[in-house]
Amino acid sequence: QKEVEQDPGPLSVPEGAIVSLNCTYSNSAFQYFMWYRQYSRKGPELLMYTYSSGNKEDGRFTAQVDKSSKYISLFIRDSQPSDSATYLCAIGGSGYSTLTFGKGTMLLVSP
């Protein structure tokens, strides 16, 4: 079992839709949970950073962590065509010297 699993998509939604992106992980030692966004031909950029279970909101974006289920989510409200990108989850924690990335989910938001 891979340490971090993420559905590659693509996920196609109409503009204005609520988007849910998810990752599962296998090791409860993970403590830090991040979402990166990567536009085509660009490097990833940090979107959300959470440390504990629960929700963290930033504008149209909400990151949710459920440590008991080893499940993390990113919700995008009122999705826009400019949200079209690949979203990568990244997880870290004690005992892990580096971040572990999911393979990314490609999101396409059509006008």
Added chain:
Amino acid sequence: KAGVTQTPRYLIKTRGQQVTLSCSPISGHRSVSWYQQTPGQGLQFLFEYFSETQRNKGNFPGRFSGRQFSNSRSEMNVSTLELGDSALYLCASSIQGGNTGELFFGEGSRLTVL
């Protein structure tokens, strides 16, 4: 504040050749990490340098090597190139690095091996 700069952005090599990629981190960042990104494997960690010392290394063959200079700039080298080395190579800098810090990525160097 300038971001992470990677050069060259694109390059084409043939099997057996070697390549050197360069990364200039954000000013003040002492950690530089390198990742290989391919459609099939996603982002895979190559190595991390902190204050000129390799702090962590991923599961890549010895053909992949790197170094960091006193000004925190870093280079990675791939020798005896194989077709499977075709990928986007991303450099990321951070203040502390490791497993908890925010990573700032460059736009990458896209390597094609023919």
